[in-house]
Amino acid sequence: MSQQDLSISAKLINGGVAGLVGVTCVFPIDLAKTRLQNQHGKAMYKGMMDCLTKTARAEGLLGMYRGAAVNLTLVTPEKAIKLAANDFFRQLLMEDGLQRNLKMEMLAGCGAGACQVAVTCPMEMLKIQLQDAGRLAVRHQGAASAPSSSGPYTTGSASTHKRPSATLIAWELLRTQGVAGLYKGLGATLLRDIPFSIIYFPLFANLNNLGFNELTGKASFAHSFMSGCVAGSVAAVTVTPLDVLKTRIQTLKKGQGEDIYSGIADCARKLWNQEGPSAFTKGAGCRALVIAPLFGIAQGVYFIGIGERILKCFE
Numbered sequence: 001m002s003q004q005d006l007s008i009s010a011k012l013i014n015g016g017v018a019g020l021v022g023v024t025c026v027f028p029i030d031l032a033k034t035r036l037q038n039q040h041g042k043a044m045y046k047g048m049m050d051c052l053t054k055t056a057r058a059e060g061l062l063g064m065y066r067g068a069a070v071n072l073t074l075v076t077p078e079k080a081i082k083l084a085a086n087d088f089f090r091q092l093l094m095e096d097g098l099q100r101n102l103k104m105e106m107l108a109g110c111g112a113g114a115c116q117v118a119v120t121c122p123m124e125m126l127k128i129q130l131q132d133a134g135r136l137a138v139r140h141q142g143a144a145s146a147p148s149s150s151g152p153y154t155t156g157s158a159s160t161h162k163r164p165s166a167t168l169i170a171w172e173l174l175r176t177q178g179v180a181g182l183y184k185g186l187g188a189t190l191l192r193d194i195p196f197s198i199i200y201f202p203l204f205a206n207l208n209n210l211g212f213n214e215l216t217g218k219a220s221f222a223h224s225f226m227s228g229c230v231a232g233s234v235a236a237v238t239v240t241p242l243d244v245l246k247t248r249i250q251t252l253k254k255g256q257g258e259d260i261y262s263g264i265a266d267c268a269r270k271l272w273n274q275e276g277p278s279a280f281t282k283g284a285g286c287r288a289l290v291i292a293p294l295f296g297i298a299q300g301v302y303f304i305g306i307g308e309r310i311l312k313c314f315e
Helices: 003-037 048-059 063-067 066-091 102-142 168-177 185-209 221-238 240-249 264-275 279-283 283-303 306-312
Strands: none
Touching: 003 048, 003 102, 003 240, 003 283, 003 306, 048 063, 048 283, 063 102, 063 264, 066 102, 066 283, 102 168, 102 185, 102 240, 185 221, 185 240, 185 264, 185 283, 221 240, 221 283, 240 264, 240 279, 240 283, 240 306, 264 279, 264 283, 283 306
């Protein structure tokens, strides 16, 4: 195996390990983010802690990991593609990996964000259906006699309705809509992930460079970890309005009185007119709390070089 192949393989392993560890740590907060962003009209949850408390009380601790299996299955290729693609584009666009060229760094981030949606879009679309099922069940319990809009799966009271599964949802979408069904919200996903990557990767690279140690040839573990957390938080909060649109568009099952959106512009217009500007910031705190450790862990895994260590065992 060549040194270049070894490097690429190590990056893929690092990205996968980082994704698995990160998702396991922060998934309940991500579930709270989805439910907060999908709230229409009268708020069911007052905030993140209220949402997590009510979820644990109504659905048990495992209820806070609804949809985690989808993420754990697909987060490895998703994170691997994102991190490896950014490295690839940086090497392609920049002659010296240590030079600071903001425009080229932003282009590399743009390329990484565009590549990852091949996995991110179906992964998040399926995850959102499972995460939001508990919120809809509570709504149906409060208005059991009111019909809800049709959707590709059935949900409702936990005691009277079968919980949806990612496999059943995916199969039904493929049967009725083809592959395009799994890529509902692709435009909104691109609109969120490309700006996120454009902000995150250059910001991380420049923050991390502030701690560069000439003796070791890299920044310290703590500095890399904190750089990942800070850059992730800033990027996550900045693109929250786009994430709200994506979540609303990708939610297939709607509760009573909840809107169906024909596209990004229609969703943005209805949110602004019916819920006001504050609707575009729903879940911003949760996103920061999710993304910061996710990318802090990712950069920590890269720093430790877990992929390189694993590959050395097979040499």
